[in-house]
Amino acid sequence: MQNLPPLSLVLLAWATASLLPAQTSTRSRTVWDGVYTEAQATRALMAYGQSCAGCHALSTEGRAPLVGQQFWKSFAQKTVGDLVEFVKANMPNGAPGSLTDSTYRDIVALMLKSNGFPAGAAELGPNDGGNVQIVPKDGSTELPAGALVRVVGCLAQRGTDWVVTSATPPERAEHAAGEEASRALGNRVMTLKFVITRLDAMVGSRVAVNGLLIGEGGMEGINVTTVHRVAPKCP
Ligand code: HEC
Numbered sequence: 001m002q003n004l005p006p007l008s009l010v011l012l013a014w015a016t017a018s019l020l021p022a023q024t025s026t027r028s029r030t031v032w033d034g035v036y037t038e039a040q041a042t043r044a045l046m047a048y049g050q051s052c053a054g055c056h057a058l059s060t061e062g063r064a065p066l067v068g069q070q071f072w073k074s075f076a077q078k079t080v081g082d083l084v085e086f087v088k089a090n091m092p093n094g095a096p097g098s099l100t101d102s103t104y105r106d107i108v109a110l111m112l113k114s115n116g117f118p119a120g121a122a123e124l125g126p127n128d129g130g131n132v133q134i135v136p137k138d139g140s141t142e143l144p145a146g147a148l149v150r151v152v153g154c155l156a157q158r159g160t161d162w163v164v165t166s167a168t169p170p171e172r173a174e175h176a177a178g179e180e181a182s183r184a185l186g187n188r189v190m191t192l193k194f195v196i197t198r199l200d201a202m203v204g205s206r207v208a209v210n211g212l213l214i215g216e217g218g219m220e221g222i223n224v225t226t227v228h229r230v231a232p233k234c235p
């Protein structure tokens with residue numbers, strides 16, 4: 001026992017370690033850590049003007065904005081790598097992949113700047129985006145209102161509401177892994193809104209629900225598009 005440091009020292013060491021800036025590139029970073037440079041964002045202006053500005057705005061007032069609420073709705077809880085890949089694979093609309101990789105990264109740097117994320121000392125390089133999380137400044141891990149998600153849990157009725165109990169946290173629908181029938185459930189209760197199909201026959205079953213989050217993290221429920229039974233029993 002006398003060989004062990006007092007608990008308070010252990011806790012202090014742990015707390016200090018968690019406050020230190022990332023020492024290695026393997027530690028996950030966020031868009032608040034300065035993951036591009038001012039020069040990189042500035043360099044993108046011409047390419048952006050030629051290839052993107054005809055259809056998109058970098059302010060929330062313009063059409064098809066690449067910033068603000070629309071940006072969060074599509075990219076919160078994804079990585080900067082996902083964003084680069086999306087843009088490369090789909091944009092400019094009609095000519096995807098037509099720019100060089102470094103131009104795509106520069107344009108993403110400009111998008112990051114336009115969304116208010118700080119610049120840093122190093123450019124966004126070819127392998128840098130994958131471990132940079134797009135999260136709000138408060139570090140919230142909840143998906144924003146309007147995100148298209150999937151939730152798995154047990155179907156029940158509460159009063160006049162349909163709900164899913166023992167629900168998993170909402171996941172982006174396009175990322176949601178299969179295995180809905182066997183995966184571990186969570187401890188949330190999600191209210192199902194705007195249900196237009198009859199669900200009575202599925203009460204007590206394990207279901208997978210797709211829809212749009214109402215409120216951050218689905219605080220006010222999920223605007224349902226589909227409900228599938230994935231197993232007869234639940235949990
Ligand atoms: C000819 C018009 C056009 C051009 C040019 C264009 N886009 Fe798009 N972009 C669209 C359309 C339309 C969508 C919506 C597509 C969809 O949702 O399926 C879109 C969607 C996006 C999205 C996803 C937005 C979201 O919130 O989900 C991003 C990011 C994006 N474009 C970036 C770019 C970038 C960067 C460029 C320049 C390299 C570019 N676009 C050029 C038409 C265009």
